[in-house]
Amino acid sequence: RATWVSNVQTPSQKVEKIAVLGAGTMGAGIAQAAAFSGFDVVLKDINDELVAGGRARIEKLMRSAAKKGVLSAPAAEERLARIQYTTSIDDLTDADLVIEAIVEKLNVKQDVFSELDKQLSPRAVLASNTSALSIEQIGSATKHPERVAGLHFFNPVYKMPLVEVVRSPATGDAAIRVLVDVVRQLGKVPLVVGEGPGFLVNRVLFPYMDEAVRMVSEGAEVTAIDRAAKKFGMPMGPLELLDVVGLDVARHVADTIGSLSPEPSPTPEFLQRLIDQGHLGKKSGRGFYLWKDGKRQQPV
Numbered sequence: 001r002a003t004w005v006s007n008v009q010t011p012s013q014k015v016e017k018i019a020v021l022g023a024g025t026m027g028a029g030i031a032q033a034a035a036f037s038g039f040d041v042v043l044k045d046i047n048d049e050l051v052a053g054g055r056a057r058i059e060k061l062m063r064s065a066a067k068k069g070v071l072s073a074p075a076a077e078e079r080l081a082r083i084q085y086t087t088s089i090d091d092l093t094d095a096d097l098v099i100e101a102i103v104e105k106l107n108v109k110q111d112v113f114s115e116l117d118k119q120l121s122p123r124a125v126l127a128s129n130t131s132a133l134s135i136e137q138i139g140s141a142t143k144h145p146e147r148v149a150g151l152h153f154f155n156p157v158y159k160m161p162l163v164e165v166v167r168s169p170a171t172g173d174a175a176i177r178v179l180v181d182v183v184r185q186l187g188k189v190p191l192v193v194g195e196g197p198g199f200l201v202n203r204v205l206f207p208y209m210d211e212a213v214r215m216v217s218e219g220a221e222v223t224a225i226d227r228a229a230k231k232f233g234m235p236m237g238p239l240e241l242l243d244v245v246g247l248d249v250a251r252h253v254a255d256t257i258g259s260l261s262p263e264p265s266p267t268p269e270f271l272q273r274l275i276d277q278g279h280l281g282k283k284s285g286r287g288f289y290l291w292k293d294g295k296r297q298q299p300v
């Protein structure tokens, strides 16, 4: 059900302004990548505090890209000036594409998509960055499900080259063309996939991370597993990666994919114990490892 995009025809309708909903790790990462690639961006969240948090993340990412020599300091400031920050849906109405990266709750996403459907031009494409929810069900809250699709980025957005373009049975060709074009303009590789638990990447990635959690639950050392995975050639070990993804996000994906597996997995329960204590990984300062100023410390 996955297609590399050589068979998707372009060009599509032009996208100049991208609206991103949700100023968390993924929303801010997507907004930064879009501004970095020259799009005008508007980033929306529900209150000023969340918007300010997203803005701080984006400024840090852009300035660190400049420090690493990816772009010049003036270019980084020019890209930052392309981003408008808001709490009002009125500022999104002229966007050609909306990428939603809010909380992973179907009813909340449906409300948001229904509102966007009413407020935005029918030409605008509405995409969700969901890792696990059904695009068809999200689209069913709108009058134009043909313009609703998934656009699944990986964390960290600036670095990960693949983006899954998720087509529900209701998604139209025009929306897919727009998304494939935008992903290419972001300098990334689009992979068109049908919807189904975990799409393609998480369906491959989660069994690997699942086995690591199973070994920890059996008493193995976090660092022994991660060190071995790195020696094998992975950029980071599976447990550090879980911390980076966020244990709450991982739990949500694991639940969806778990429905495919005949073997019961200890992962959801194990993650839930940590989540209940407020240990969500890198973003809360503690998961499998302790984290300080975004840097991994010793394992817990």
Ligand code: 3HC
Residues within 6 Å of the ligand: 036, 061, 062, 064, 065, 068, 070, 131, 153, 154, 155, 156, 158, 159, 160, 202, 205, 235, 236, 241, 245, 249, 250, 253
């Ligand atoms: N904008 C643009 N480019 C930037 C940048 C920015 N803000 N910041 C850094 N860069 C560039 C750097 O110049 C560097 O370029 P190069 O590769 O050409 O040299 C590159 O990006 C990497 O920069 P870093 O130094 O930050 O990266 P590291 O080499 O230290 O690697 C890592 C860190 C990218 C986190 C790496 O360990 C990694 O790839 N880990 C695995 C990540 C992964 O698997 N993610 C998937 C998670 S699953 C998911 O998200 C799905 C969900 O549904 C659950």
